[in-house]
Amino acid sequence: MTSKNSDFAPVLTRAAEAETASDPSSVMTLLADSDTTGGLLTSYRSTFAKGAVGAPAHFHTRAAEMFYVIDGSLQVLVDQEIKVLSAGDFLLVPPHTPHAFAAAPGCEADVLFTFTPGMARFDYMRLLNRVMRGEASFQEIKDSSERFDNHYVDSPVWNAALNA
Template identity: 30%
Template sequence: MKTIQAYKRAPALENSTWYKGLLISQLAGNSDTDGAFDLVESKMKKGTEPPPHIHDREAELFYILAGEIKVFADGQVFTVVAGESVFLPKKIPHAYLIQSEECHVLALMTPGGFLNAINKINAPARTMEIPSDMETYATVDLTSTMAVFIKYGVRMMSPDEIAEQLPAYAIAH
């Protein structure tokens, strides 16, 4: 068993990946925190958002460093801008749409482990910029992605579920 140790880490090529059009820097993962949480810094652009989904295991907290997102969860719509955060409890259907051209976010997921799913289907970052030549959720067949996610307790919502549980998203999207 690995002994958990104190460390210092910043976004760098060594801990960053490209995933579905996002630049994700892993600041803390499951093995770093003994499963307590994952912490990532993500840089995203409009159009790279994941489809509406539900986490059975993790709660998420997003802190916006730059840009603006609109979050749909639990019958509410939150506009979240730089300097603000939004909390998404586990088992609550949610989605977000990036409102600015780019968005820079710190995401805390607890307990840890969801990054393990992302790390099964990402690619090493070649630069510390948002990838421009990569498929996104909107442009790729999600069958294999959904198969990995379901093993980690994350399920994409069906169009009927979205219309029923996230009607404001269905209208905005």
């Protein structure tokens, strides 16, 4: 059944049935991708162990990325500034803004991520998971930057924060 006002059906992802991708430092729970949301959004949840790095510095050209911290603390690069988000904090990063994230030093983090508009990102999450497990190369991620709208940049500010 579809809504009268949309081109897609309501999306319900049950926790017990959601696809997960995990490595020793994080678990990603894939919730809704653009193909099921009429292109409106893509959303997933990640839990990070203490010291886990989520993503290096990058930006998106077509999507805004939203962070909602469910529990713990997340360290985030936003342009050239480091912010620490705690449980209940929300952050919206607009397109073309360099950003990166990791569990805050000494903390775990549980974070809901949403991209709008949505684009098929679950394949990127699966690729990222294979890289983290040593089953694919980082070059494959670099080669997919246009497809997944992930454009990596060098950030001395972020590198210094990670090495502090």
